[in-house]
Amino acid sequence: MKNETTVPAPGAPRQRGRVSRRMSGALRMFAALMFAGGLYLTFAPGVQAQGAAPMSDAAQAGQALYDTSCITCHGNNAQGVDGRGPSLIGVGSAAVEFQVETGRMPAARQEAQAERKQPQFTTDQARQLGAYIQELGGGPQLPAGEDFASKGKVSRGGELFRINCSSCHAFSTGGGALSSGKYAPTLTESTDRQIYAAMLTGPQNMPVFGDTELDPQDKYDIIAYVRALQDDQDPGGWGLGRFGPVTEGLAIFLVGVVALVFAALWIAGKS
Amino acid sequence: MKRRKVDLKALPGKSAEAVDARLHVATPLRSLLNKVFPDHWSFLLGEIALFSFIVLLLTGTFLALFFEPSMQEVHYNGSYVPLQGVEMSRAYETALNLSFDVRGGLVMRQMHHWAALLFMAAIVVHMIRIFVTGAFRKPRELNWIIGLSMFWLGFTEGFAGYSLPDDALSGTGLRIASAIMLSIPVVGSWVTTSLFGGEFPGEIILSRLYIVHVFLLPLILLGLVTVHLALVFMQKHTQWPGPGRTNSNVVGERMFPRYALKQGGFFMLVFAVIALMGGLFQINPIWLFGPYEAAVVSAGSQPDWYVMFLDGSTRLMPAWEIRAFGYTIPPLFWPTVVLPGILTVLPMAYPWIEARWKKDKGHHNLLQRPRDVPDRTGLAAMALTFYMVLTISGGNDIVADKFHISLNAMTWAGRIGLLVLPPLAYYVARRIALGLQQHDREVLAHGVETGIIKRLPNGQFVEVHQPLAPADDHGHTDLPYVGWTVPKKMNRLGALGPAVRGFFRPIEQAAPPVQQKQVEPPPTREEITSGKH
Numbered sequence: 001m002k003n004e005t006t007v008p009a010p011g012a013p014r015q016r017g018r019v020s021r022r023m024s025g026a027l028r029m030f031a032a033l034m035f036a037g038g039l040y041l042t043f044a045p046g047v048q049a050q051g052a053a054p055m056s057d058a059a060q061a062g063q064a065l066y067d068t069s070c071i072t073c074h075g076n077n078a079q080g081v082d083g084r085g086p087s088l089i090g091v092g093s094a095a096v097e098f099q100v101e102t103g104r105m106p107a108a109r110q111e112a113q114a115e116r117k118q119p120q121f122t123t124d125q126a127r128q129l130g131a132y133i134q135e136l137g138g139g140p141q142l143p144a145g146e147d148f149a150s151k152g153k154v155s156r157g158g159e160l161f162r163i164n165c166s167s168c169h170a171f172s173t174g175g176g177a178l179s180s181g182k183y184a185p186t187l188t189e190s191t192d193r194q195i196y197a198a199m200l201t202g203p204q205n206m207p208v209f210g211d212t213e214l215d216p217q218d219k220y221d222i223i224a225y226v227r228a229l230q231d232d233q234d235p236g237g238w239g240l241g242r243f244g245p246v247t248e249g250l251a252i253f254l255v256g257v258v259a260l261v262f263a264a265l266w267i268a269g270k271s
Numbered sequence: 272m273k274r275r276k277v278d279l280k281a282l283p284g285k286s287a288e289a290v291d292a293r294l295h296v297a298t299p300l301r302s303l304l305n306k307v308f309p310d311h312w313s314f315l316l317g318e319i320a321l322f323s324f325i326v327l328l329l330t331g332t333f334l335a336l337f338f339e340p341s342m343q344e345v346h347y348n349g350s351y352v353p354l355q356g357v358e359m360s361r362a363y364e365t366a367l368n369l370s371f372d373v374r375g376g377l378v379m380r381q382m383h384h385w386a387a388l389l390f391m392a393a394i395v396v397h398m399i400r401i402f403v404t405g406a407f408r409k410p411r412e413l414n415w416i417i418g419l420s421m422f423w424l425g426f427t428e429g430f431a432g433y434s435l436p437d438d439a440l441s442g443t444g445l446r447i448a449s450a451i452m453l454s455i456p457v458v459g460s461w462v463t464t465s466l467f468g469g470e471f472p473g474e475i476i477l478s479r480l481y482i483v484h485v486f487l488l489p490l491i492l493l494g495l496v497t498v499h500l501a502l503v504f505m506q507k508h509t510q511w512p513g514p515g516r517t518n519s520n521v522v523g524e525r526m527f528p529r530y531a532l533k534q535g536g537f538f539m540l541v542f543a544v545i546a547l548m549g550g551l552f553q554i555n556p557i558w559l560f561g562p563y564e565a566a567v568v569s570a571g572s573q574p575d576w577y578v579m580f581l582d583g584s585t586r587l588m589p590a591w592e593i594r595a596f597g598y599t600i601p602p603l604f605w606p607t608v609v610l611p612g613i614l615t616v617l618p619m620a621y622p623w624i625e626a627r628w629k630k631d632k633g634h635h636n637l638l639q640r641p642r643d644v645p646d647r648t649g650l651a652a653m654a655l656t657f658y659m660v661l662t663i664s665g666g667n668d669i670v671a672d673k674f675h676i677s678l679n680a681m682t683w684a685g686r687i688g689l690l691v692l693p694p695l696a697y698y699v700a701r702r703i704a705l706g707l708q709q710h711d712r713e714v715l716a717h718g719v720e721t722g723i724i725k726r727l728p729n730g731q732f733v734e735v736h737q738p739l740a741p742a743d744d745h746g747h748t749d750l751p752y753v754g755w756t757v758p759k760k761m762n763r764l765g766a767l768g769p770a771v772r773g774f775f776r777p778i779e780q781a782a783p784p785v786q787q788k789q790v791e792p793p794p795t796r797e798e799i800t801s802g803k804h
Contacts, residue, residue, distance in 0.1 A: 112677070154353045162439060162561045166569040171439065171560045176570025177668040181677035184570060228353045229559065235371075236381055236553030243673070244440070246666035248554050249576025252388040255552075256544055257319075257396060260389075263540045264315035267533050 055135050062132030065125055069106055078136055084110075091201065092139020093130030098197035100126035102190075104204075112181035113204050116189070140200050140210075148192040148220050149227040157225030160218055164209065172242035173229050178205055187226050195223045308530045309510035309523035313400050315537060320393035322541035323386045324496065330383040331485065337373050339365045340435060340481035342474045351558050359437075359562035362477050366436035366557055382549030387429050389545060391577040394422050403651045404638040406509045408631075412622040414502045419619055421495050423611075424488055426577055431484040433555075433575055437477060440555075442563025443572050446471060447582075454604040472565070512637045512755045519636070571669055579665030580658055584610050587664050587685045642711075643754045645704035652700030653693040660688045711757045715739065715750040721761055737764065 055063070066078070073085030080087030088096070099105040103119035121129065134141065162171070168184035170176045175186040182205050187195065199219050202208030214222070240247040291297040308314075341361035347354045349364070350371050369376040398418060401407055407415035430448070434441045449471045452463045468475035507521050516522050524530045548554075561567065574582055584606035593600040625647065626632055641648040663670065664685035671678040718738035725735050739758070740748045761767045771777045 155356045158353050158561055159357060162564070162567045162569075166439075166567065168570050170570040172556070174571065175672060177672040177678040179677075180679050181675075183672050225353060232559070234553050234556070236377055236556060237551045239553045239556070242556070242559070243669050244571055245555075245573040245575050245579065246571075246669045248384075248388065248552075249579065249662075249666075251548070251552055252385065252392050252576065256385065256389045256548060257392050259544050260319050260393075260541060261312070261316070261396075263537065263544075264312040264319075267537050267540075268310050268312035268315060270533070 056131060058128045058131040059135045060132075061125075062128035062130065065121065065129055066132055069120070070129070073107075078133060088133050089137035090139045091133060091137070092141055093127070093134035094140045094142045094197040095201040095203065096130040096133045097126050097142065098194055098201060098203055100129055102194055113183065116185055142193055142197055142200070143216065146192065148196055149224045152217070152220035152222070152224030154221075154224045154228045157221035157223070157228075160214065160222050161225050164214065165222065168206075170244075172244075173226055174242050188230055190226065192223050192227070195219075195226055304525065304527035306504070306526045307521045307523045308526065309508055309516075309521055310530075311511060313404075314508065316393060316397040316400050318534065318537055319541055320390055320397055321496065321500075322538045323390040323393060323545060324492070325538070326386040326542055326545050327383060327390060328489065330379050330386060331489075333379045334369060334376075334383055335485055337365060337369045337376060338362070338435070340477040342437070342472075342477050354558065354561065357562060360477070362435065362437040363557070363562045366438070370558060378546075378549050381552075381554050382545050383432075384554045385548040385552070386545045387432060388554075388575060388577075389541075389548075391422075391425050391429060391575075394418070394425060395577070398422065399651060399655065403641040403648055404509070405635065405644060405647065406638055407622045408635040409622070409626065410506055410634060411502070411509070414499060414506070415622055416619050417495050417499050417502070419615070421492060421499070423615060424492050424495070428484060428488040428492065429575055430578055431480045431488070433578075434480055435477065435484060436555075436557050437563050438557040438560040439563045439567045439569065440557070440560045440572055442472065442565075443568055444574055444578075445476065445563075446565075451603060451607040454601045455608055456598050456600050456604070472563075507636065509636055509638050511640075512753055516637065518634070521636075571672075573666055573669070576662065580661035581607055581611065581665070583661035583664030583667070583685065586667060586682060587661070587689060589686075640754055642704040642707040645701040645708070648704045649697040649701035653697040656693045656696035657689065660685060660692055664689075710759075712752055714757045714759055715752060716747055718742070718746070718748065719758060719761060719764060737761065737766065739764075 066074075070078075070085075073081055074088050075081040075085070078088035096105075099114075100121050101119055101123060103117040104114040106120055107114040108117070119126070133139070168176055168178065169187055170184075173187035175184050177183050184206070190198070196219055197203075198206060199209040199214060199222070200211075209219070234242075240251060287297075339361050343361045344358055345361050345364050347357050347359055347364055347367065349355070349368050351367055354367065366380075369380055371377070401415065401418065430444070434445045434448075449463050449467060452466065453459045455462060464470070466476070466479070467473040508523075510516050510521060510523070513522075560569070573579060585603060588602050588606040590602050592602055639647075641651075664681070667681040667685060668678055670676065671681045718736035721735045721737050723735040725733050727733060736746065738746060738748045740750055742748050758764050760770070762770050772779055
């Protein structure tokens, strides 16, 4: 293949060095940008002038975060972008806090379900984002405080958990598979506020357990039970991931049968 | 008073004489203690099942002292906080008390459960050994059938035990069992209602399962174990072919003392493995499951591993419902009633099927190596693959969840795999068996590879072979193929030092090199000076 880049004619005079040429180009570009920006600042209408009621400081901070990290998919003013992300109008601060604090949002990619990962924002930032979405469109909110477990009754929570939650999250809160790559996640890392928010808002494939289905006291009870399971020390030994008979069956072959076949080899070899 | 002198050395003989004078046991005991057993590691797999059965009887007796199979409603008041005040059956309460309030109860429960899993695992592994070595052939067909029956009895026994604590998981299992019984055409509803004493769950099922679990099935199992072992005594143990071993002798060790001591030691090891697993690995944590209620179900509900293949077949079965003559045959009927039926009858008939197929009605006391009957080895691989696909499908939601695979993809992989993989396994296993056989025959014909490469005058490279017998002009030996190990390394022939034994590291010192006689120093050579260029 031939190189198509233009090369100066062999006899043409060389005027300036490459570096100085680039420097002057950059300077001119900078000046042009400054001019355009100045014009925009002078003539564009101010942001403050639009809204009817001014937003709180937290919401403004949240908006700044939103405009840098969420706007690509959820769109301008959280109205959603077709094919990328849903509108956040009316989802409330509870949903935002849950999604952002557990690291599910910002999502890494479009797939069956966003998974829990290292959060991108601090708790404070997540709540600022929540305040922004809340003041933008309203929606369900979490009660104040960090400790809900102590307000609940563990044994009643257990009964509610087994009826409402275990069919997807499993008895041992280990989670389980749903159809087509979707799943109910494990609850081993969830905090009180996250569990409450999940029940209240029904993230991803989870149904919503509104206050008419599980009133706040029911939710506190369930949270108390989940926390009790998180604190359970597996009195029987290593819990094998608490996956039930599948790992138990693996263990009996990988440990029991293998150990005893070696024992048989050893004993039969002694003759 | 004069002290009577006791001759300590004569004491055992004297007391034995005294016993024999009264009971006349010397003659039968002598033949029993002198009975010869062949020794090979693969003959000890059935013993694992036998010994875990003994552990099951011991630990089960302990559990029965504290467990009450009652469905009476009570409020839990024991020491496990998350369930305090919860309404539950007396059975679940006593199972919880066993775990938390009876000293040593939890480790006993866990040992019992691990022993049950080991019992079934050992049965399956033992059964594979019997099958691939042809130990089921005439005259041992009856023992093969007894063994298969014990698998199904152990299966039922295990399922009954899994159902007894009345936690939510065992209740779910029982619910599925009742659904399976309901799916049987014509008699289904009658069978179910008579077993449960009405509609599921009723109030009687636990007491019935309890009697089945602690009395009926253990008694039948014990009886069958006795017959199984008695038949091994009567028909004598099979042995591998080899030097000095024929179809009409048994080469091995006497029952007493060596064989009995080895078996005693092996029992201790089985006991130790079960005790270690019971102490180290948590199994069936019923307190996490809560009491059974009809509305309660959990993700990841599985039966124990030996039942999982039926769960898998149910998950893979398409929802084909047949309606004819006013009756409905639900899809559940095929994978849970018809399939186990086939899996019982077909293996039981296999000894006769093979005898017809191979036209072999002979009396066999010598085993066959898996490679020497490639068809049967292929069938074993086929059956095992079928079973494995079903078992993995029984846990396909756990696999899907933990390895981030779509559950739908797992189901379809199971459906396609169930049809495609077994024939593939048959082909691969058969080819491997033929290949191994071929290599044995090659060694018999050409000798052992020495690793020495020779270059011929025409430039060709050949490996020098050590023939196993005087060879003809072409270096070929005419040794018969006897179906037993052929030496494949020079140290097996004594041409090199023996291989140092050991698995990961040597367990013995390499034998010191044989001290050679002081060889005379070679005559000094003088440099050749003439003819130098």
